[in-house]
Amino acid sequence: MSKAASERDGLENGSSAAAQPPITVIGAGSWGTALAIQLARAGNDVTLWGRDESLMHQLQQDRCNERYLPGSVLPENLTVESDWIRAAGTADRVLISVPSHAFRRVLEQLKTAQGEKLKDLELAWATKGFELSTGLLPHQLAHQLLPECGNYAVVSGPTFALEVGAGLPTAITVAGSNPGWSARMAAALRTRNFIAYTSEDMVGVEIGGAVKNALAIGAGLSDGLGFGANARIALINRGLRELSRLGLAMGARAETFVGLAGMGDLVLTCTDNQSRNRRMGLALASGKSIDEAAEEIGQVVEGVGAARAVYEQAQRLDVRMPIIEQIYRVVVDGVDPKDAVEALLSRELGAGGEHG
Structure with missing residues (x-):
């Protein structure tokens, strides 16, 4: 898809398509929480998982991540989950939002949790940065650790979590291993105030x-x-x-x-x-x-x-x-x-x- 066509797609479709499959967001920091809220706003059924059980318990009770994203209420179609297998083991779509130093560990755990389902998984991440020990970019690491999973996409662009959580106008880029998955991931995020363009340039x-x-x-x-x-x-x-x-x-x-x-x-x-x-x-x-x-x-x-x-x-x-x-x-x-x-x-x- 050309850059012009992608931008038209983002501008002309103000809301995401209905009946998207559920999606699990891994990482309950500021950006992971904001993305989970945005996905839920766009009409998706969302599960948010974080490694800090006390934080997840607080999110379940308060329906707000006061530690990392104060003031942004979790929508009703966003489920908070502290059990890793329930969150990741059966998911058809996963969006990872963890710091770059934790990305390898999450991929390894995801491979174990998914088992044979991994070949059908649609995987995206909002992680930014080279792996320090190897110099690998996230998509290179994903190819290395999860070769059986062919659907990859990175979500990136000029965004602050607090503004996304507050529903302020935002535009991002989704770059994927194939145009179909990039378009589906962009559609899953898209609302009137959140424009998602697509790209094929993951690097x-x-x-x-x-x-x-x-x-x-x-x-x-x-x-x-x-x-x-x-x-x-x-x-x-x-x-x-x-x-x-x-x-x-x-x-x-x-x-x-x-x-x-x-x-x-x-x-x-x-x-x-x-x-x-x-x-x-x-x-x-x-x-x-x-x-x-x-x-x-x-x-x-x-x-x-x-x-x-x-x-x-x-x-x-x-x-x-x-x-x-x-x-x-x-x-x-x-x-x-x-x-x-x-x-x-x-x-x-x-x-x-x-x-x-």
């Missing part, structure tokens, strides 16, 4: 989601040090170039990076303080340690691990990524943020010319 969509988290730490560092709006937009612009270079080296399509999952997600994450990654950069610029900042933020900050994973992937592929290198120096090597950002702004951002 590009996943790279956009992985790299933007690290770049958002850099934007927070720059703003926290008082370098101003001019420096921020230079960092975002050049960051998009770096993201695109890595993506093209890994087989992605260039047009993906000027869409929602590329430029859209990057700009949102770098400029709004709802972003945990941007807040990490702001905290580091104020003199806090990574541990102090993470405790203050209270949720997983994917950009810390992403900075290392993206830097190492760039090294393996010999891709020049000077902004990522400086962010890596801060979060991995412990370089003073002021020294790293000044080095970047004074030397690296202009290297190679406007199109370098």
Whole structure:
């Protein structure tokens, strides 16, 4: 399906088709809860599973995830489930929303729970980031661990969980292993206020989601040090170039990076303080340690691990990524943020010319 056709499909269909099969959402953090609520709003019967039994008990009682998504009520067609086998073992459709470091473990557990049903499973995920130990993207890990499952899709784009939970207008991208499953997953999410476009470029969509988290730490560092709006937009612009270079080296399509999952997600994450990654950069610029900042933020900050994973992937592929290198120096090597950002702004951002 062409990009234009996908966008027409998203704009002209304001609500999802009726009678979709039930879907299980794995992961009851802020984004998993928001996606479960959105799927239920779109008319699906949804089961939400989380590993924290006390949290799941609270969700069952209060019908609201006050810890991670305060103010958003769980619809009646959303069932909270703490039993793994009941949630995942019989599901025909599964959407995983867990941090990247937990993605492998969930896939392994899903393979055991599904057994022979796995070949018919329709699987999607909202997990973003390279696996740190292997450098694999989520779809590569899924192919490796679940080769018998042929229906994969990634859900990504410029979104904040609180706004999705509140029902505010949102647009995302669903990129899948086959157009039919991508379209069905997009339809399962779609309502009048929630537009879901489709793509066949899983590599590009996943790279956009992985790299933007690290770049958002850099934007927070720059703003926290008082370098101003001019420096921020230079960092975002050049960051998009770096993201695109890595993506093209890994087989992605260039047009993906000027869409929602590329430029859209990057700009949102770098400029709004709802972003945990941007807040990490702001905290580091104020003199806090990574541990102090993470405790203050209270949720997983994917950009810390992403900075290392993206830097190492760039090294393996010999891709020049000077902004990522400086962010890596801060979060991995412990370089003073002021020294790293000044080095970047004074030397690296202009290297190679406007199109370098």
